[in-house]
Amino acid sequence: MAKSRPMGYIFPKRIQQTIKGDWSKKTFYGGGLTEEDKAKFAEEKRIKAEEREERIKVLEQTKSPWICPMCERIMRNKLDQKYFNRRGMCMECTIKGETYLKTHGLFEKYEEAISLRNYKAYLIDIKEQALNFVANLKDEIKIVNHDGTFDTLNSDTTKVKEFMLKEIEDLDKKLEEIVDIDMSISAEQELGINLKEIIQSILTEEKEREQLIEKNS
Numbered sequence: 745m746a747k748s749r750p751m752g753y754i755f756p757k758r759i760q761q762t763i764k765g766d767w768s769k770k771t772f773y774g775g776g777l778t779e780e781d782k783a784k785f786a787e788e789k790r791i792k793a794e795e796r797e798e799r800i801k802v803l804e805q806t807k808s809p810w811i812c813p814m815c816e817r818i819m820r821n822k823l824d825q826k827y828f829n830r831r832g833m834c835m836e837c838t839i840k841g842e843t844y845l846k847t848h849g850l851f852e853k854y855e856e857a858i859s860l861r862n863y864k865a866y867l868i869d870i871k872e873q874a875l876n877f878v879a880n881l882k883d884e885i886k887i888v889n890h891d892g893t894f895d896t897l898n899s900d901t902t903k904v905k906e907f908m909l910k911e912i913e914d915l916d917k918k919l920e921e922i923v924d925i926d927m928s929i930s931a932e933q934e935l936g937i938n939l940k941e942i943i944q945s946i947l948t949e950e951k952e953r954e955q956l957i958e959k960n961s
Contacts (some may be wrong), residue, residue, distance in 0.1 A: 812824070812834035812836075813833065814834070814940065814944060815833075815834065815837050817834065817836075823835045833940075837943050837947070840943050840946050841939045843941045844942055844943070844946065846937075854935060858932035859929045861925060861927060861930075861931060863922065864919065864925050867915055867918055867919050867928070870915060873883050874908055874912050874915065878905055878912075881901050881904060882901070910922040
């Protein structure tokens with residue numbers, strides 16, 4: 745499961761509309777800062793953001809190899825990296841696999857199986873975070889904004905709890921609709937296929953064909 749996040753990222757407007765209490769003005773983290781402190785804080789935040797961006801780039805390069813593990817060709821462009829992050833192989837190999845699925849009438853079922861698993865995982869994650877929010881509910885609630893500030897709300901926790909329990913109930917209803925989706929198996933296992941083996945077989949056939957053409961030329 746993903747690391748728990750503030751509920752302000754998940755139900756921000758609906759929480760704010762539910763709460764009828766005292767709102768504070770937007771305040772930077774570590775409220776009560778002087779203008780000089782705020783400028784220093786903003787600069788530190790910018791530096792940290794740049795450092796984080798650089799670390800992410802390094803991690804992406806480490807995570808995405810230069811060579812496609814299927815065809816062993818160099819992945820030269822961003823599209824190859826994009827397809828690798830999604831399917832674990834370069835764009836050309838992914839297209840070969842998708843072509844096979846379309847030819848055998850499995851593509852739509854395959855895409856649907858992946859989408860439903862992603863959707864169910866998302867709902868489970870949100871429900872876990874909502875339950876955690878309710879379990880740690882306090883009189884003062886901080887709604888995190890995307891500009892490095894937060895809103896502090898003082899309200900009736902009973903009202904907020906009722907609202908969150910209703911949200912959890914709605915999540916349960918959505919999960920009930922896809923209860924048959926077995927998260928313990930992959931989309932490929934559900935369809936009884938092994939796409940990487942299929943693509944590897946296609947690549948082997950192509951290589952043998954090329955060798956035969958070269959031999960007879």
